Amino acid sequence: MMDGFGPSLAFWVLAAITLVAAGGVMVSRNLLHAVLFLILTFVGVAGFFVLLSADFIAMAQVIIYVGAIAVLVLFAVLLTPRSSRDNSETRWAAPGILLAVCLAAIFLFVVHDTAWRTVDAAPANLSAASLGRALLSTWVVPFEIASVLLTAALVGAIMLTRSPEEEAEDALA
Amino acid sequence: MTPGLEHFLTVGALLFCLGLAISLSKRNAIGVLMGVELMLNAVNLTLIAFSRFTVSPNPIAGHTFVVFILTVAAAEAAVALALAVAVYRNRETVDVDRLNLLRS
Known part of the structure; x- marks a missing residue:
């Protein structure tokens, strides 16, 4: 492949x-x-x-x-x-960049030092159909929780960006 | 030279560390957010690479995890940018060095 x-x-x-x-x-x-x-x-x-x-x-x-x-x-x-x-x-840029470089060194060491057990051929069931089946059977509870999270984020973003004038209008209504 | 698991993991690790450096060093809050998005992308790349290359009874689980990370990333971006707009409206700046109201 x-x-x-x-x-x-x-x-x-x-x-x-x-x-x-x-x-x-x-x-x-x-x-x-x-x-x-x-x-x-x-x-x-x-x-x-x-x-x-x-x-x-x-x-x-x-x-x-x-x-x-x-x-x-x-x-x-x-x-x-x-x-x-x-x-x-x-x-604080220099310490941050230094930390990132150190982390990169550790990651690269781990990636290249580990003997990964890999397969060359692609696994058979990596299609969108099997992804959908997994999402709506095994992972259906996390899937529903994700939809609640999206709704909460949507409402929260709208509430956060309202201007003071809009809030005053809503208080009068 | 055929790309194997190590190559994809290397790209993912470098992308993650670039995102970390960006989010730790940028002055603008939107720049910090862009670093976080890069880190999430690197994690997604790593998960998909593992799901494609390793021996697993259930390889689609990695893809499922990536779908959830995409969802959380979208929610996070929306809320973070709303926060940036709200902070800009109140303080006239999104410079994270000057947002030190909680410092005693």
């Missing part, structure tokens, strides 16, 4: 796009450019999902992350004035 020139080329191209775009989020000075790099990272990760034969997850990634979350972040950036669009670091 992963044999051949095509998947290898796709992997290296996607890895380059994803990591370079994530680095662009880190180094770009304008918050708007950082959001555009973030969208490119999301698209790269969706490509990885296709490569790992997770078609439905790739579609969900494109719709939710690229379609919804990125547009939400873009709106938040565009609705704040131009003066608050700088993407610079705090004075």
Whole structure:
């Protein structure tokens, strides 16, 4: 499944796009450019999902992350004035970056030192149909709880962003 | 060179650490949020890679977990951006260095 020139080329191209775009989020000075790099990272990760034969997850990634979350972040950036669009670091940046580098070293050591028991052929039942069956049989309670969480987040976001004038109008009504 | 589990895990680990560095070092609250989203994406990538490559009686469980992470990430982004807008309205800034009202 992963044999051949095509998947290898796709992997290296996607890895380059994803990591370079994530680095662009880190180094770009304008918050708007950082959001555009973030969208490119999301698209790269969706490509990885296709490569790992997770078609439905790739579609969900494109719709939710690229379609919804990125547009939400873009709106938040565009609705704040131009003066608050700088993407610079705090004075605690150096310890944070140092911590991330140390963590990366630990992760890479663990990943390359462990003898993973892997299979080369893709498992048979990774289709969207079996995902739907699992979500509505084994995982039906977490599925319903997730819908309650989404409703609570929706109502909470609307309540948080109301202006004082709107609240005064509601108090009068 | 065919990509194996280690390659995908390496990309996931690097993406996670980049997200961690971004969320720890950015001054703007929206920048911090973007780092958190990158970290969630890296975790999703790792879970899908494990679900594709490891020997498991129930490989779809990893995909199920990713669906739930996507849901929670969407809820988190909505609430966090609403918080950023509310904070900006009250304090005229989303600079996390200057949001120190709780510091005695």
